[in-house]
Amino acid sequence: MVRIDFKRNDGGHEICSGVMISASAIMTAAHCSCGAAQSYVVQFQKGARLNVGSVERYAMQPELSRFPGYDCNKSASLQAGLDLAILYFEPGDVEKIADGEIRNPPGIWPVFDFGTRRPNLTVAGFGVLEDGSIPDHLRMALVSMVDPYCVTGVVGRSVCKMFREFALSNLIQTGGALDADTCGGDSGGGVFYLVQGFRDDGTPGDLIPKLVGITSRAIAGVNQDNRLFCGGGGIYTAVGTATILDWLNSLGVRYALR
Known part of the structure; x- marks a missing residue:
């Protein structure tokens, strides 16, 4: 699990959560992907608290993938079943993550x-x-x-x-x-x-x-x-x-x- 910090397009700060599902990708809600593209940072909690020295922070790529059909200009409540997005780590960070403590993304259960x-x-x-x-x-x-x-x-x-x-x-x-x-x-x-x-x-x-x-x-x-x-x-x-x-x-x- 990760915390996702980003800025709205009006400059305000927002928080969402996400799940690391592979060595290079975070799954989150699509409505969480509608902020300023360059602003996304994820934090892994390594210790008991999100304090200095207990987290890993990574800036995400500005390019992301929303589930087909999701429209950021519409409410998520009007887009049932489409509220998913994938954020991607920068290529240079993938190896660091693989070598760190985050090794076993959860398997998907139907x-x-x-x-x-x-x-x-x-x-x-x-x-x-x-x-x-x-x-x-x-x-x-x-x-x-x-x-x-x-x-x-x-x-x-x-x-x-x-x-x-x-x-x-x-x-x-x-x-x-x-x-x-x-x-x-x-x-x-x-x-x-x-x-x-x-x-x-x-x-x-x-x-x-x-x-x-x-x-x-x-x-x-x-x-x-x-x-x-x-x-x-x-x-x-x-x-x-x-x-x-x-x-x-x-x-x-x-x-x-x-």
Whole structure:
């Protein structure tokens, strides 16, 4: 996971999150790619905090790839299923990254493999906290699956693209109060399914994160924090679909599948 800092075209500063899916590429939300092209910098968190000496910073190439059809002049909420982009490292930085601590990008896990199950998924990002502050480290939360396939095309009052997006919300699932959720700055961050790993001797090892989706937007029409517009759930772009994998292949992005 990386934090993405960039400038809007009007000069204002923005933060998004992203996922390193290969030695040369970061996947994020397309609406996070609409800033000033020369301004993008990603930060890898090496230590417990994004403090001096604990991060690696890399300026990204100004050329990037948005999913076909995405229009930066339109709201992401009107472009369901298209909210993905790829940022590229400068060629000279790829070898440095490969030789550093960031070695194992997560494999992509198709959401369809869940079948009728609705597992809780782990969302991650560098977005704002409940009090409106920006964290100095990666934050994660476990959130309930509400609709894995968006089969009705609508969640709350949001369009949710069938078989291209999915929805997560602890609030909708439990009918309770505002709860753990992605928020501003988490856009472009990863949604992960944690798979049990095993050691060479067959005993259980660490949980292995598999990339299921990318954070897109909040669900409209449900209870959300009035200031931050989060806490009630979100809509996420599924990355393990044939359409997305074909797009990555066309770009020459060498991702891991499962």
